[in-house]
Amino acid sequence: MEKIKIRVALAGNPNVGKSTVFNQLTGLNQHTGNWPGKTVEKKVGYVEKDHYILEITDLPGIYSLTANTLEELISREFIVKEKPDIVILIVDASALERNLYLLLQLRELIPNIIIGLNMLDILKAKRYKLDVKKLEERLNIPIIPMIASRGIGIDELINKVIEVYEKDNLDPTKIDYGELEEDINKIESILPENLEDYPKRWIALKLLESDPIITDLCKKKLKREDWEKIKELIEKNESNPIRVATARYNFIKKILEGVLEKPEKQAISWTEKLDEYFTHPVWGSFLAILIVALIFYLTFTLNNFLAEPVKNVLDFMGDKLSSLLVFLPNWWRDLLIEGVWQGIATILSFTPLITFFFFFLALLEDSGYLARLAFVSDRLMHILGLHGKSLIPLVISFGCNVPGVMATRTLEDEKDRILLIILDSFIPCVPRILVASFFLSIFFPKQAFFLLILLYLISFISIFISGKILRTKVLKTSFNPLLMELPIYKIPNPKLVLLYIWDKIKHFLVRAGTVMAFLSAIIWILSHYPTGDIQNSILAEISRFFSLFMKPLGFNWELTTGLLSGFVAKEATLSTLSAIYGVSGSELGKILLENITPIAAFSFIVFQLLYIPCASTVATIYQETKSIKWTLFSMGYSLMYAYVFTFILHQILSIIGIL
């Protein structure tokens, strides 16, 4: 028998255990993509039950359905345009008042709502008393009591979805907006039928809230005299938006009267006890430094542990592959092995690093500490024009930009995220520092340490300058001020942590791997065609051409080639220079000393620190933004910035004549 599909949307505030519910419902039977044209993640999962198949779309965590954020806009557009059969709203029972705010907004859009009343264990720990039956009656909406972290209520939720789908006669209690009702009704009576599928009453409310998108829509679609009438009603009272919000809270208060009982003296929760230390101005900062340093150390130490064996396995696979492909002409085989496979192997070699990092990030996020870290580091990040949530992506980028770019997912705002992704690549990762150290030890052995510190300083200055430029000229945004909920602390759920890591790695390997295989093949062809010798390759020709532009920075064509191949992987800069000069190690040092001036060498170090991030990072940027435009912009911007910065530096150094 053909299965019947029920389309379900899962909604809720952040930190209410919504992802837990989603993962408990669908397990591995889910896939992640992005909302069309957006950098926001979209998850869809499936549950089969009897002759039904539930297609569950996980909407982003939101506090409201105003068009304040991209997430809110995505959620409401999905509900209005895609018309899911049922919306499950997950609410945190221990903070019911604020959670029901979203319910009221949802109810104006769609009648078929089921409430998943989650976190009943926390409610109990707070010694709150909640009459679920009475709440259900007053709202006239089915409620499923849940403790999702322990799987309680999941089956009941599935059954209820099917039951509601079969009956299809929900009619939740109408929300009373008190003194605003009169204006709402007036606006409703003026509005035409069928305005882009939005219910009239909902539009009226959004107009009173001065929702920019709905206001624009009405301005365009309505007859002029109608719009003037409505405009008058909206603008009659300056504080209409807040009046709507207050009316909703008043309605909620009325609903909860005699339903929710709080004890006279509230028990001090574990979370509050821990926060005494974790958010303390002194202890909190101390603990934050300790925890971040520990994660950084563990991630890269554990990775070093596995790097060698993984490299051996990949080399072995490369050899095997090579012997399997003997039937191909040499040229083709080398392209496949040294180009395509090498690119894939490079991405694969990141697997241990990504795994360990996301393991720790999942622990931070799921335990609730990540929000505290953002709080503690907020002041410091303000100096760079960012806010607290940018700390982890930036810190981890010192090791490697790839997980750094991936970690920007913890930022909610799309523009904030893009800004941080671009800024991330100015953080010098370990391979870049290796290349810099090699040059420093040859040209400035005595001042190497001091200059290395200077390089880090240059990267901070670049983040600061670029942050300013991008915010004001390109993204036209100010980094949103910190406003976030501090969720309760909890022991991370192993199943969720594993799912989280698996989800990240799977996509990284597939998408970044594809891009990387492609880029690596191109660079291989360029550096081998036509003679197989890098000196006479197209790459060298291109470099000779580009070195015209690099002259003002003091680079010869050999250094330019090093930079071009450094795009594949930063450490390749050195091996390419070795290949061109035909020597390596200290011998390479000697030749470089003979051919390059110290000023050019220092300019080169700075340039390679700032120019386009490596191909793996570029592939990750594409995977995270899903936008060719932003990926190319990130490359172009960093290249241009590096050029201008190094140019000025080179001129100043040449004029004052130090080094």
Next chain:
Amino acid sequence: MIKKLIEMNKGQKGRVVAIRGGRGKILRLAEMGITPGEEVILLQKSLGPVIIKVKDTNLALGKGLAESILVEVGENGKN
């Protein structure tokens, strides 16, 4: 006594009187539970942001936001 949220002492209770700023900002705060008349407790202060408790939720507010919220607190800093 009326003062800015950021000027409250740690552990002090207050009632929101007004929020200064544009409509978008005011609505955003309202959606997170901060509306006029609502009781807030200041849980933690730092050099920049503060943590408050409002409607059973602990919220971290950046310095700028905490400066734009006016609260009524009891005399002598107690309430």
